[in-house]
Amino acid sequence: MAISKSAKIMAEIEKVKAKISEQQAKVKELEQRHREAENEEIVDIVRGMSISLSDLPAVLQSMKAGTLGQSVPKSEIPEKEDAAE
Template sequence: MATSKSAKIQAEMEKVKAKISEAQAKLKELEQKHREAENEEIVDIVRGMSVPLDELPLLLQKLRGASGQGGQKSGPAGEGAAE
């Protein structure tokens, strides 16, 4: 018995959905690897500065103030909300 046109289309749709699902999983994995690589680069930069750990928050605050961000966007949630 011949496969109907709609059944062929349905089978192709299922194949495409499976490929999309695989691509989304791959994208999520790549995003995680990218985030980890960025974090490693940041740690390497900070360690290369030879700044004592207890002085690091103050240094970062000074840098943020010098860049003109003033607590916008890159701080923890709620930071700068009382401005």
């Protein structure tokens, strides 16, 4: 007996679903590898800064607040006037 047209289509659907599932698993694996690579890069950068483990939280907080390396708060820096004025 010949395979019906709808059965062929259903077989193709199942084949595509299997490929999609395989690709989704591959994406998850690649995302995990990407995260691990980023984490390794971060660790290398921090180690290269020669910051003690006890000082690291304060440095990161300063960076987050945007105050690292600034001697004058942003609000006190005079704005440059336009040349047209």
